Amino acid sequence: MKKQALLELAHQARTYAYAPYSHFQVGAALLAKSGNVYTGCNIENAAYTPGNCAERTAFFKAISEGEREFTAIAIVGGPEGKQPDGICPPCGVCRQVMMEFCDPELFEIVLEDSGKEMRTFLLKEILPYGFGPDNLI
Numbered sequence: 256m257k258k259q260a261l262l263e264l265a266h267q268a269r270t271y272a273y274a275p276y277s278h279f280q281v282g283a284a285l286l287a288k289s290g291n292v293y294t295g296c297n298i299e300n301a302a303y304t305p306g307n308c309a310e311r312t313a314f315f316k317a318i319s320e321g322e323r324e325f326t327a328i329a330i331v332g333g334p335e336g337k338q339p340d341g342i343c344p345p346c347g348v349c350r351q352v353m354m355e356f357c358d359p360e361l362f363e364i365v366l367e368d369s370g371k372e373m374r375t376f377l378l379k380e381i382l383p384y385g386f387g388p389d390n391l392i
């Protein structure tokens with residue numbers, strides 16, 4: 256799957272965002288090594304803290320269906336009612352979840368900047384010196 260196609264799936268997933276409190280809608284599309292893609296949106300809650308980011312929605316869907324290895328995730332986000340304009344970088348908690356299941360040297364985070372310009376980062380770039388499963392061995 257091409258990165259541009261993954262971004263398109265993230266845009267589609269964003270249309271399902273449930274964000275009545277922040278009015279900030281995020282979509283993600285996670286590519287597993289199997290070739291399967293798992294999408295996610297942010298899901299907020301009246302009690303605030305139970306809310307979940309789009310990225311973790313995608314990861315937890317994938318993990319709960321047996322996937323364990325991943326190649327890339329595309330993320331788009333922006334205010335409700337507008338097309339995203341600028342990158343939506345994943346929050347620290349989502350970066351940590353990526354660290355659990357992804358090789359920081361290889362896993363790609365695909366974002367979209369203003370003008371639909373694609374920007375790709377490795378997990379090790381956005382989470383330097385991350386703590387992961389290898390640290391417990």
Ligand code: THU
Pocket residue numbers: 274277279280281296297298299306307308309310330332343344345346349
């Ligand atoms: N959010 C995400 O879903 N992913 C990100 O990368 C950044 C933030 C969500 C959480 C919350 O529902 C809303 O965006 C505003 O922070």
